Amino acid sequence: MTxxxxxxxxxxxxxxxxVGFRTATYEIPYTEGMRVAQALRYIYENLDGTLAFRNTFCxxxxxxxxxxLVDKKPAMACKAVMKPEVLxxxxxxxxxxxxxxxxxxxxxxx
Amino acid sequence: xxxxxxxxxxxxxxxxGAGLRAALEAHRQKADVxxxxxGVAGKSGxxxxxxxxxxxxxxxxxxxxxxxxxxxxxxxxxxxxxxPRLVEILTEESPQSVLDLESLxxxxxxxxxxxxxxxxxxxxxxxxxxxxxxxxxGAPIMAxxxxxxxxxxxxxLSDVYISKILVRGGMACGAVGIHLxxxxxxxFRAKTVILASGGTAELFSLSTNPPESTGxxxxxxxxxxxxxxxxxxxxxxxxxxxxxxSAKGVLYPFQYLLWLGARQLYNSENEFxxxxxxxxxxxxxxxxxxxxxxxxxxxxxxxxRHGGAYFxxxxxxLETLEKELPSQTRFLKQLGVxxxxxxxxxxxxxxxxxxxxxxxxxxxxxxxxxAVGEVAGGVHGGARIGGNALAELFVFGKRAGKFAxxxxxxxxxxxxxxxxxxxxxxxxxxxxxxxxxPENRPVHLKRRLQNLxxxxxxxxxxxxxxxxxxxxxxxxxxxxxxxxxxxxSHRRFNLDWLGALEITHMLEMAEIIATAASARTESRASxxxxxxxxxxxxxxRKNIILSIGEDGPRMKILPALYNARxxx
Numbered sequence: 001m002t003x004x005x006x007x008x009x010x011x012x013x014x015x016x017x018x019v020g021f022r023t024a025t026y027e028i029p030y031t032e033g034m035r036v037a038q039a040l041r042y043i044y045e046n047l048d049g050t051l052a053f054r055n056t057f058c059x060x061x062x063x064x065x066x067x068x069l070v071d072k073k074p075a076m077a078c079k080a081v082m083k084p085e086v087l088x089x090x091x092x093x094x095x096x097x098x099x100x101x102x103x104x105x106x107x108x109x110x
Numbered sequence: 111x112x113x114x115x116x117x118x119x120x121x122x123x124x125x126x127g128a129g130l131r132a133a134l135e136a137h138r139q140k141a142d143v144x145x146x147x148x149g150v151a152g153k154s155g156x157x158x159x160x161x162x163x164x165x166x167x168x169x170x171x172x173x174x175x176x177x178x179x180x181x182x183x184x185x186x187x188x189x190x191x192x193x194p195r196l197v198e199i200l201t202e203e204s205p206q207s208v209l210d211l212e213s214l215x216x217x218x219x220x221x222x223x224x225x226x227x228x229x230x231x232x233x234x235x236x237x238x239x240x241x242x243x244x245x246x247x248g249a250p251i252m253a254x255x256x257x258x259x260x261x262x263x264x265x266x267l268s269d270v271y272i273s274k275i276l277v278r279g280g281m282a283c284g285a286v287g288i289h290l291x292x293x294x295x296x297x298f299r300a301k302t303v304i305l306a307s308g309g310t311a312e313l314f315s316l317s318t319n320p321p322e323s324t325g326x327x328x329x330x331x332x333x334x335x336x337x338x339x340x341x342x343x344x345x346x347x348x349x350x351x352x353x354x355x356s357a358k359g360v361l362y363p364f365q366y367l368l369w370l371g372a373r374q375l376y377n378s379e380n381e382f383x384x385x386x387x388x389x390x391x392x393x394x395x396x397x398x399x400x401x402x403x404x405x406x407x408x409x410x411x412x413x414x415r416h417g418g419a420y421f422x423x424x425x426x427x428l429e430t431l432e433k434e435l436p437s438q439t440r441f442l443k444q445l446g447v448x449x450x451x452x453x454x455x456x457x458x459x460x461x462x463x464x465x466x467x468x469x470x471x472x473x474x475x476x477x478x479x480x481a482v483g484e485v486a487g488g489v490h491g492g493a494r495i496g497g498n499a500l501a502e503l504f505v506f507g508k509r510a511g512k513f514a515x516x517x518x519x520x521x522x523x524x525x526x527x528x529x530x531x532x533x534x535x536x537x538x539x540x541x542x543x544x545x546x547x548p549e550n551r552p553v554h555l556k557r558r559l560q561n562l563x564x565x566x567x568x569x570x571x572x573x574x575x576x577x578x579x580x581x582x583x584x585x586x587x588x589x590x591x592x593x594x595x596x597x598x599s600h601r602r603f604n605l606d607w608l609g610a611l612e613i614t615h616m617l618e619m620a621e622i623i624a625t626a627a628s629a630r631t632e633s634r635a636s637x638x639x640x641x642x643x644x645x646x647x648x649x650x651r652k653n654i655i656l657s658i659g660e661d662g663p664r665m666k667i668l669p670a671l672y673n674a675r676x677x678x
Binding site: 044048051056061062064098 | 359437446597
């Protein structure tokens with residue numbers, strides 16, 4: 001059985017160095033029923049350790065910290081179904097800390 | 111040396127249920143409080159994952175129930191190693207902790223006459239005692255606490271990794287941490303510090319906790335000389351989902367469904383096996399028995415396809431599952447679980463019953479340092495009843511906040527020792543200079559440790575496995591840590607940098623747990639030794655207490671307090 005690959009495009013930015021986002025593309029082994037969070041974890045652990053994302057899993061589907069834009073729609077990465085090709089971006093309404101990580105501290109958004 | 115300096119009366123490390131509850135109480139005492147969180151304050155941590163258990167002996171469901179029965183149940187479940195004074199406090203003050211939360215706006219389920227709906231989770235509780243909010247207690251409680259913290263203007267700072275507690279003249283006087291968002295080093299000066307930093311289940315390959323449970327708080331305290339008690343008692347659960355991969359580690363508390371007529375777990379030979387593992391033959395025993403039962407069935411070749419047991423989801427109507435476990439049923443569906451098929455459930459690391467030794471004021475053995483919640487030790491003894499964790503958080507959270515604030519308000523700031531800060535700054539930033547060896551990333555060392563702990567320090571332990579584990583952990587400390595290599599040297603949200611700091615703590619914690627487990631040559635509660643399968647009350651109704659020594663942990667073995675009392 002040949003392994004199916006998925007193409008994951010991720011918006012990346014370090015606000016200290018970059019003026020705008022660039023898109024990095026990663027190819028990962030794809031399995032039916034895979035969720036976006038698994039794809040991100042795979043990329044971080046095996047392909048690119050500089051990727052910043054909230055690598056957490058509350059195991060309840062309730063904390064909302066893994067929320068990202070998946071193909072332009074907000075979704076929790078733990079629940080969002082992976083497709084063979086997907087674009088992942090940070091949530092638009094908050095300040096980007098790095099790559100997919102946004103700032104959740106209200107007190108700092110004054 | 112440091113990039114920013116912050117001064118507060120009370121510094122709280124951790125922003126789960128214990129941290130927020132402590133903060134509210136410290137604030138009420140008029141202390142200036144700051145809560146820092148490794149994740150996002152009020153959202154990360156393990157409290158939001160709490161499902162159906164919060165033990166509070168109101169006696170609304172069964173009039174025979176009262177705090178004294180809750181006390182007896184708790185001591186018995188921990189096989190008489192708990193500090194009985196802490197258990198008295200837990201069981202006497204738990205109903206008030208529920209009422210406190212209710213007055214803040216938490217809506218526990220009640221009958222029309224105002225009595226709480228109380229449920230029995232398993233046979234470790236004599237009567238139905240757990241208050242309820244559907245199948246999801248933690249999240250709504252946290253939502254209320256978050257709102258209250260915001261309303262009272264208590265300061266919170268997310269994405270802060272505390273890497274060291276500062277000590278002056280034998281007293282905690284602050285902490286050093288990295289602000290992960292910027293990579294800046296912050297010096298926190300504080301009159302008292304409360305550790306509310308949660309547990310350490312991430313030490314094992316499969317855990318029910320969010321991955322941030324890396325044991326940081328235990329090690330912060332231990333490194334400065336505080337004592338750790340009952341570290342060998344790690345609770346594993348037998349109701350973690352094993353398949354599909356997306357749902358791995360999610361809990362499905364089916365035990366509660368057994369009262370409603372669901373079929374008990376069965377193995378690959380279609381046999382019910384759980385009661386055979388309980389010394390009293392209970393058909394719905396306490397949680398540590400489940401994990402051992404599944405572990406041995408799997409080891410003897412009778413496991414489910416992915417290494418667990420089967421739960422027949424179809425043994426109850428789907429509407430019952432949706433009614434009784436609404437949020438978990440919904441979530442598992444969203445993760446792709448097929449409810450027409452049997453669910454594979456298995457063993458996962460859940461909770462360290464011991465921790466940083468505290469007294470009834472939540473003081474650790476290091477002056478000025480307090481501990482509360484999972485990181486604290488002494489309440490549960492050898493195992494923890496489901497629902498005693500939330501009770502512990504809110505009973506002792508209030509106490510930690512009160513006593514830490516009182517002490518803080520009675521004293522001045524101690525000057526911090528600049529050399530400690532300098533040394534910590536060097537240690538932390540040194541990791542960023544180490545890159546280029548992609549095979550030595552922190553995540554690789556972590557996976558090695560998790561496998562080692564799973565194989566030798568989990569549900570069933572023995573001398574040879576534990577000896578191997580301790581030797582390997584020591585080697586990872588001396589060879590693995592100095593050879594760590596990060597994927598990048600940037601400061602901003604560098605997950606490998608955080609990973610390097612965490613694995614340093616995890617190795618220390620692994621050594622503590624394995625050392626205690628190796629010393630206890632008997633089986634008791636959640637600690638099971640297959641080379642010493644019996645409980646040895648004559649020699650081992652004792653607590654193992656570890657503190658930092660020259661070359662690994664130093665050990666004290668003291669008679670359990672309950673033992674000493676009854677012996678009089």
